[in-house]
Amino acid sequence: MYEALYRKYRPQTFDDVVGQEHITETLKQQIITGRLSHAYLFVGTRGTGKTTCARILAKAVNCEHPVNGNPCLRCDTCRAMEAGELMDVTELDAASNNGVDDVRMLRDEAVFSPTRAKKRVYIIDEVHMLSKPAFNALLKILEEPPEHLMFILATTELNKVLPTILSRCQRHSFRRLDADTVAQHLLKVAQKEELTLTEDAAQLLGRLADGGMRDGMSLLDQCASKKLVDRDTVLSAMGLMGATFTAELAERLAQRDTEGALLFFREMWQEGKDPATLLGELASFYRDALMLRLAPKGGGELLSGLYDTGTLRAVTGSEGELLNSLNVIEKYLSGMRDAANPRLQVELCLIELCGLEAAKVVYVPAAQEPKSAPAPVKRSENTKKPVPEKKAEPVPAPEPPAEEAPPWEEPPYIPPAEDFEEEPYIYPDEPPAEDYPPFEETPSYEEPPVCEPELPYEESTPASPAAPEGHPDWRSIVDALKDKLDVGTHMLFTDDFAVSGSWENGELIIEVMPGFYMNMLNKSDVIEAVQAVCGAAVHFRELRSPAEIREDKLNALSRFDNVIFQ
Ligand SMILES: [Zn+2]
CATH class of the missing domain: 3.40.50.300 (P-loop containing nucleotide triphosphate hydrolases)
Known part of the structure; x- marks a missing residue:
């Protein structure tokens, strides 16, 4: 035995x-x-x-x-x-x-x-x-x-x-052993076992052992099916041949080649590469590159040994950028365990690593199409205040007050301070602005719960904006698209942060994050599929910037569609 x-x-x-x-x-x-x-x-x-x-x-x-x-x-x-x-x-x-x-x-x-x-x-x-x-x-x-x-x-x-x-x-x-101590011991054991263990393979095993001699010996065991154990034997026995691929992926990221990086990942995905492993390896690559920068002379001990120093030295970007990349990867890695779609997590991570700052794209629901014809909002030139052209029908509060609230006296909605100072909002049925009570005297009114871009969408409003009568809502369109599109394309539609749909004047407007998402979705076959599902004209539009969203938010408020009083 x-x-x-x-x-x-x-x-x-x-x-x-x-x-x-x-x-x-x-x-x-x-x-x-x-x-x-x-x-x-x-x-x-x-x-x-x-x-x-x-x-x-x-x-x-x-x-x-x-x-x-x-x-x-x-x-x-x-x-x-x-x-x-x-x-x-x-x-x-x-x-x-x-x-x-x-x-x-x-x-x-x-x-x-x-x-x-x-x-x-x-x-x-x-x-x-x-x-x-x-x-x-x-x-x-x-x-x-x-x-x-x-x-x-x-x-x-x-x-x-x-x-x-x-x-x-x-x-x-008991202290952790340094990599060289483990390596030297493994070389002695290999000699007794009549194994040819090369010096660099021994050093790699020493680093992989992470301070434990027992692990070092077990790793050598795993490689010992061949009489010659060299660096490649170790990498392949440990399932680390991906190291070379990782370096290749990092190179594309360094060139900000989003498409190349995503296609490269797709290939690895199809070969059965685990998404979390891939991100882990990418993190270790950046870590090693950073260590080599910070400790160029005595840093050998700090490296994982999976990458040769030439490859690591070729990595471009400042220490700060490397650190930032590591933080981005860690963020996605830590969310990976609970992610319903790990593949998407990797894709988003790669996109962010290519320089697109997803965190700055704020998603709020597109302005809703009101059930009755909305009062179009115009801005008078001199006052810069939005004034409705005609009386809009008062819309009841969508949800009953949680506690005993003061009687409804049309309390003013207080928009976020920076918006308010410049553009005080006037309700359709209210007297002219000069008679309006100052805000200090308004009845106790809690922080407006809706239309704050910081709030997660689901917490303040229903999961999907109500579609106008006769039109399916966005969620059901996305669901129905499942049968019409390939899995990868459909998956992009399910990403609430990058793609959203809403109805405007009988047309379906799909707002899409520019770049990769737009390139992948704004194609004739995709448009045809969406049209077939929703039964109307379909237009793609770039996901709006926060400034545009703020303006839209004001317009949406004028219709009371989004406001929930508590
Ligand atoms: Zn004895």
């Missing part, structure tokens, strides 16, 4: 342990002098050698003839322990035995002297996983430990260990 490399080459003595000399030398001295603690706490990230050192320590304290602080590996006790036959050494994994019963049982058992060895040793892995009652039971033993007892606790999360436990243990912190 094949034995995993990390098991096969698991250190047997303190001297075999790589990269934790600050701990192993101390422990060896304690064995030599006999000044042992009754409780140790080993802290460190996974795969750094905590359990291995715990076993070596348990062996060393019980060894009949320790050699310079190391277990001899030859005496009966050493061999019994190696064979797993020494009942006096018990390993517990708190992750699976976190019950208080286990610790109580341990406590009852612990009072008995060891059967064969000098000390009864309990190794409790992932001790932070113990339940609180179990912790307390453990504390009882640690308070007054019998002479023959030794505890070796290990944890990856120091902050979850009770302070009362910490204060009773001698603490040792």
Whole structure:
């Protein structure tokens, strides 16, 4: 049976342990002098050698003839322990035995002297996983430990260990190994295994191991199906051949080639590339490029090693731009988990990386087509105030007031301050402006809840603007388009932030974010499909700028269509 490399080459003595000399030398001295603690706490990230050192320590304290602080590996006790036959050494994994019963049982058992060895040793892995009652039971033993007892606790999360436990243990912190230490060790192991491991492949594995020797060994295992392990072997075994593609994608982004980047992504998507993985790799690429800029000399240790430095140096753009790109990717990555459409997330991310600042495009519903003919709004030249030509019918509040509200006295709608100062709005039925009560005296009136572009659309108004009679609303048009268009094109229609439709004078106006979306949608076959669904003329228009939207908002207000009083 094949034995995993990390098991096969698991250190047997303190001297075999790589990269934790600050701990192993101390422990060896304690064995030599006999000044042992009754409780140790080993802290460190996974795969750094905590359990291995715990076993070596348990062996060393019980060894009949320790050699310079190391277990001899030859005496009966050493061999019994190696064979797993020494009942006096018990390993517990708190992750699976976190019950208080286990610790109580341990406590009852612990009072008995060891059967064969000098000390009864309990190794409790992932001790932070113990339940609180179990912790307390453990504390009882640690308070007054019998002479023959030794505890070796290990944890990856120091902050979850009770302070009362910490204060009773001698603490040792295992550090992450640097990439070169892992690489050098892997080269030695490869030699023993008669594998040809190239230096750059070893360095890459060392970086991928992320500080843990066990991970480094497992990674080597995965690559070891061939006798020659070089850089390409590692990349392909780790599924990282995408690294070259990532660099290529980044190049298109650097050229602001939105179309090229999107097409490139589409290709990778069709080959089965996971969207989140792709963004993750792109982030690591930009990160490496940034690290190389910030630490050009000593930065090798900071790099992931997936990209050669020549490629990274070729990345254009300032440090600030790289940082910005990273922030953009992180934003989309963090939203990816809950996204209904991960592919769209990547597309939006790429578009934003190409310089289009989607965050600045504010979406508000297009002005609605009123059910009755609207009073067209004109602006008189001298006052610059919108004055309706004729009386509009008063429109009742669409929703009843939430609480007992003062009687309806046509309170003035207060538009956002900057709009108001310049263009005070006059209601159709109100007396002329000069008789209008000042705003300070208006009845208590809450912050206008609608028509604020900052508010998410759904919170203030129905999900889809009501369509004029005889016309389907936008949502149902989009739904019906599903059968008429290919999936990719239809998906663009579902993006509320980039595409919206509304009725104007019997025509369907589709407002679309300029650039990619417009290029993809404003095509004759798409227009035909939409016309077939909505049964009317269809026009495309660029999604309006915030200034235009503000103006529209004022016009919409004059029709009371959008206002909800609460
Ligand atoms: Zn021994």
